[in-house]
Amino acid sequence: MVEKSNVTDNSEVQKKANFIDLQIEEDLKAGKNNNRVHTRFPPEPNGYLHIGHAKSICLNFGIAEKFGGKTNLRFDDTNPSKEETEYVESIKDDIRWLGFDWEDRLYFTSDYFDKLFEFAIQLIKDGKAYVDDQDAETIASQKGTPTRPGTESPFRNRSVEENLDLFRRMAAGEFDEGSRVLRAKIDMASPNMHMRDPFIYRIIKAHHHRTGDKWKIYPMYDFAHGQSDYWEGITHSVCTLEFEVHRPLYDWFIDQLQESDYRPRQIEFARLNLNYTVMSKRKLLELVKDGHVKGWDDPRMPTISGLRRRGYTPESIRNFADKVGVTKVDGVIDVSLLEFSIKEHLNRTAQRVMGVLNPLKVVITNYPEGESEELDAVNNPEDESMGKRKVPFSRELFIERDDFMEDPPRKFFRLGPGREVRLRYAYYITCNDVIKDENGEITELHCTYDPATKGGNSPDGRKVKATLHWVSVKHAVQSEVRLYDRLFNDENPLGHKDVDFKEFMNPESLKVLLNCFIEPFVKDAKPLDHFQFERLGYFNVDLDSTKENIIFNRTVALRDSWAKSQKRK
RNA sequence: UGACCCAUGGUGUAAUUGGCAACACGUCUGGUUUUGGUCCAGAAGAGUUCAGGUUCGAGCCCUGAUGGGUCAACCA
Numbered sequence: 001m002v003e004k005s006n007v008t009d010n011s012e013v014q015k016k017a018n019f020i021d022l023q024i025e026e027d028l029k030a031g032k033n034n035n036r037v038h039t040r041f042p043p044e045p046n047g048y049l050h051i052g053h054a055k056s057i058c059l060n061f062g063i064a065e066k067f068g069g070k071t072n073l074r075f076d077d078t079n080p081s082k083e084e085t086e087y088v089e090s091i092k093d094d095i096r097w098l099g100f101d102w103e104d105r106l107y108f109t110s111d112y113f114d115k116l117f118e119f120a121i122q123l124i125k126d127g128k129a130y131v132d133d134q135d136a137e138t139i140a141s142q143k144g145t146p147t148r149p150g151t152e153s154p155f156r157n158r159s160v161e162e163n164l165d166l167f168r169r170m171a172a173g174e175f176d177e178g179s180r181v182l183r184a185k186i187d188m189a190s191p192n193m194h195m196r197d198p199f200i201y202r203i204i205k206a207h208h209h210r211t212g213d214k215w216k217i218y219p220m221y222d223f224a225h226g227q228s229d230y231w232e233g234i235t236h237s238v239c240t241l242e243f244e245v246h247r248p249l250y251d252w253f254i255d256q257l258q259e260s261d262y263r264p265r266q267i268e269f270a271r272l273n274l275n276y277t278v279m280s281k282r283k284l285l286e287l288v289k290d291g292h293v294k295g296w297d298d299p300r301m302p303t304i305s306g307l308r309r310r311g312y313t314p315e316s317i318r319n320f321a322d323k324v325g326v327t328k329v330d331g332v333i334d335v336s337l338l339e340f341s342i343k344e345h346l347n348r349t350a351q352r353v354m355g356v357l358n359p360l361k362v363v364i365t366n367y368p369e370g371e372s373e374e375l376d377a378v379n380n381p382e383d384e385s386m387g388k389r390k391v392p393f394s395r396e397l398f399i400e401r402d403d404f405m406e407d408p409p410r411k412f413f414r415l416g417p418g419r420e421v422r423l424r425y426a427y428y429i430t431c432n433d434v435i436k437d438e439n440g441e442i443t444e445l446h447c448t449y450d451p452a453t454k455g456g457n458s459p460d461g462r463k464v465k466a467t468l469h470w471v472s473v474k475h476a477v478q479s480e481v482r483l484y485d486r487l488f489n490d491e492n493p494l495g496h497k498d499v500d501f502k503e504f505m506n507p508e509s510l511k512v513l514l515n516c517f518i519e520p521f522v523k524d525a526k527p528l529d530h531f532q533f534e535r536l537g538y539f540n541v542d543l544d545s546t547k548e549n550i551i552f553n554r555t556v557a558l559r560d561s562w563a564k565s566q567k568r569k
Numbered sequence: 570u571g572a573c574c575c576a577u578g579g580u581g582u583a584a585u586u587g588g589c590a591a592c593a594c595g596u597c598u599g600g601u602u603u604u605g606g607u608c609c610a611g612a613a614g615a616g617u618u619c620a621g622g623u624u625c626g627a628g629c630c631c632u633g634a635u636g637g638g639u640c641a642a643c644c645a
Contacts, residue, residue, distance in 0.1 A: 016583065016592095044645050079644060136643060143641055147571045150641085181643055191572040193641050202643035221645045245573060245640045268574085275580090281645095323593065325582045327575090330638055334580050337594050347607060354604095382607065413605070422603060456603045467603050535604045562605040 018326035037069030045087035047281035048296040052272040058321035061100040073102035080208035094304040131166040149189035173216035226250040229264040240271040273332045276486040311540035311555025316342040354469040355518035355533040359398035361444040367395040377425040392475040413465035422467040428453040476517035479550040483511040
């Protein structure tokens with residue numbers, strides 16, 4: 001069975017087996033690979049990980065967990081011109097943050113460069129690989145098309161000795177980049193383009209982030225991946241759908257290598273797509289490089305570091321990965337599911353706090369000047385063990401501008417002239433006067449409070465229709481709040497021919513509010529701490545935050561059926 | 570005149586392997602509520618791309634069609 005055997009967060013959810021689980025169960029039933037299950041997560045260190053990688057990470061480590069196997073982390077670093085150590089470190093951080101552990105199984109494809117080289121030599125000796133002296137264009141022209149077979153290279157039938165000599169000289173750096181490649185000799189007429197004598201080694205004279213300048217030639221992905229799997233004892237090599245057509249080639253190389261019953265198997269699944277964003281490293285890099293966002297970890301980015309900074313928790317991302325499932329169907333997941341995942345987690349765990357984003361001053365005219373008091377507030381109504389805190393109250397308060405209307409429409413329950421509402425955990429107040437400046441802008445409200453309603457209940461049983469959040473002016477912490485909206489206005493920014501995806505960027509994806517006031521409880525909050533600002537949403541402390549200037553990110557807004565009903569009108 | 574893959578409510582995933590199409594998100598309604606949140610109750614929404622076939626019975630098996638995706642980087 002494939003249910004999680006360990007009962008972690010006592011949720012004991014029995015996960016449905018997906019098609020990969022089923023295939024693994026079959027392999028196990030057939031006694032393959034001595035009943036071992038061993039997966040790997042193989043990122044290329046050429047960018048930061050995104051939520052799509054998170055799905056793959058959860059899948060690979062999840063499989064190992066379900067079947068009592070192991071998962072390796074392997075950096076697929078076969079192209080020195082694109083890869084950097086910075087990326088290696090960020091990737092490791094992100095995986096660890098998600099809560100997965102590769103233990104001592106950290107590998108680099110570059111660890112296998114010597115073995116790969118030897119394997120190439122062997123193929124040459126076996127007459128299964130040859131050096132091609134033609135340039136890229138010529139070779140491409142001989143490749144044929146998907147509907148027309150290719151033609152063989154004039155260098156295809158060189159002698160083994162000549163191939164050996166040339167290949168060694170390629171490795172020695174005797175030739176220029178692009179002047180020669182090593183190719184596998186397979187079948188130029190294959191209906192599968194990848195089998196038409198694929199390149200397996202090319203000359204690149206760039207500094208490699210790990211092997212330095214030792215190598216002048218580097219293996220191609222197809223020549224490295226399966227072999228790395230094989231040498232690491234990987235049993236199930238899970239990758240995304242676009243590698244489906246590579247599988248025959250993967251198998252071909254394994255055929256050349258296999259010397260026992262053990263054999264790794266490639267299985268493909270559909271990559272994650274999210275609407276209103278882009279999910280390709282190249283496109284994300286473009287956003288970073290061109291300054292459309294502030295970096296890989298900009299809270300608007302679908303990167304793991306961006307989501308982390310935005311306030312997403314590892315739990316929420318893992319739950320999300322579970323919810324989207326694993327299939328071979330190319331689909332697009334609605335961001336609302338991602339947002340649901342974080343709201344679900346933070347609702348249970350986030351400290352409640354009151355914060356006013358667009359302040360409107362309220363003077364409690366019958367509250368003694370210069371005095372203040374502390375009121376009890378619940379830290380999390382979903383979790384009594386989180387206890388209570390004190391919130392200071394005084395004569396001058398801020399409330400949310402949206403919570404007052406001079407001419408309240410029909411279903412508006414909040415404050416208006418002559419109306420009485422409750423200030424959460426404090427008192428009932430009634431609005432008596434609306435003070436305006438010379439432009440007619442409302443500058444403050446004069447209200448009276450009912451001392452008998454302390455804590456928020458009226459002894460006479462009088463009801464109010466609304467409860468507002470508030471802060472005490474002299475106690476509140478002024479802070480910056482960054483509100484985020486989707487990065488793109490279009491559901492599928494990449495789905496338009498002839499229009500660059502950046503054309504669809506949302507100009508209002510970031511709104512910075514500098515004049516926000518939060519209750520003093522947040523004074524000592526540290527970067528990445530989560531809060532629910534009551535009635536508003538979930539916020540966390542940004543990495544830019546300092547003791548003097550606390551900065552909050554809005555992770556996600558609370559569901560707001562009032563705003564929704566207003567929008568409909 | 571190719572190969573390979575895919576097709577179930579708006580979205581994503583299920584369906585005891587041939588037996589009443591279910592769950593989640595989203596949407597809507599009502600209730601509870603010191604958060605217009607949460608929670609609770611309920612509703613709408615697919616008859617499974619189409620056409621044949623096998624079968625007592627097909628979302629599931631077979632055939633064909635249609636639609637979509639991937640493949641012709643010295644990227645992974």
